Amino acid sequence: MKMRDTFIKPMHPEGRKFVAIFAAITAVLFLLSSILGWIGVGLTVWCYYFFRDPVRATPNREGLIVSPADGVVSLIEKAVPPAELGMSDEALTRVSVFMSVFNCHVNRAPIGGTLKAIAYRPGKFFNASLDKASADNERNSLCIEMEDGRQIAVVQIAGLVARRIVCFSSTNDRLLTGERFGLIRFGSRLDVYLPDGVQPLVTLGQTMISGETVLADLTSNEPARAARTH
Template sequence: MSVSMLSTFVKPMHREGRKFVAIAAGITLVLFLICEYLGWIGVGLTVWVYYFFRDPVRVTPTREGLMVSPADGVVSLLEPAVPPAELGLGDRPMVRISVFMSVFNCHVNRLPMAGRITRVAYRPGKFLNASLDKASSDNERNGLAVELADGRSYGVVQIAGLVARRILCEVVEGQTLMTGERFGLIRFGSRLDIYLPEGVSPLVCIGQTMIAGETVLADFTSEEAPRSGGVR
């Protein structure tokens, strides 16, 4: 197998996953001692845990004005919504793009657009299915307010899901990140909400598959109207 083919299947792992892979491997050893059949089930579980915490390299568009998806997954909601009050983005509706991540998606989160983190706000809450609209207001969440070079701000919110029980945020207020840089992770199924500044139209559709750090969500230099799409 060539190096390029190997890299297609073997991805780097986020450091948060090391302890979980070690736990799964330990359970697998015990299962083999009990029954070989159960041991192989444990092997499958260990591989899945590694796969969940994969942290692949992404190629992020660098042209000025492009905003990319912060998460792998599917666009589940696309509508005007008032951003969480704790972000300090005001009480007027902003266009919200919601990206739902299943347990099979990569869960490393990346900053949608370069800027300075002006607010990091955690809020405890419920663990409803992250695909539901009310998950934005009721579920446990951690939000970032990001100030752009032109003075405008946008929001990106990590939302826990039905299975997710831990939101990891690795940035602090005052920190400046580039587009596509990693800022956190959510364990085991969740959702990311992005709140666009006024006058910016989304370039994605409900049901579209997103790739974190690569798929363009919006173009701040474009006057294109919001896109519509159809299943093919």
């Protein structure tokens, strides 16, 4: 990897118009004050960085469930998948990954399969790190069915400052593990509902890398993972 690749990342097309708007405002700010102009430059660079879309190395082994988002594991608990997906009404293990405004916000499929359902539901904009965000906030839910018939739900949840959930995929699309399927603008959260009996291999507070960090393993009998902080 070249040194420049550490700092310069590809930008998702969704961000081009926002960077252009920030740049235009920055040009106006320079006419008013050089100090304001340089603040605008900083915000424009941040906007570009927010919409970065780096290449990720997704593990190929069958049965691995990877993180759909960059961020930190904020919740691991039992919960019923969103009713609008028409899945089982039994509580499943839900792993929530909270994305701050500094994380990459491109979302990736946690596992390969057929996209059986997509359901958008408007809602509120509580802080996405709160438990009630799963029930009350604006969300876009997806149901991915694997070849063996088991299903995984992944839910895009808008946050305190997020006001736009974007989904690039459509019902009946075939997704590969780690394939991009959407993004959320400016701070949010992704929930993954694991199949019954599957334990998470991540812990609260763990830093996740979208498309790379293994969240769970369908073939493993390992109990829910514990960790220590230091």
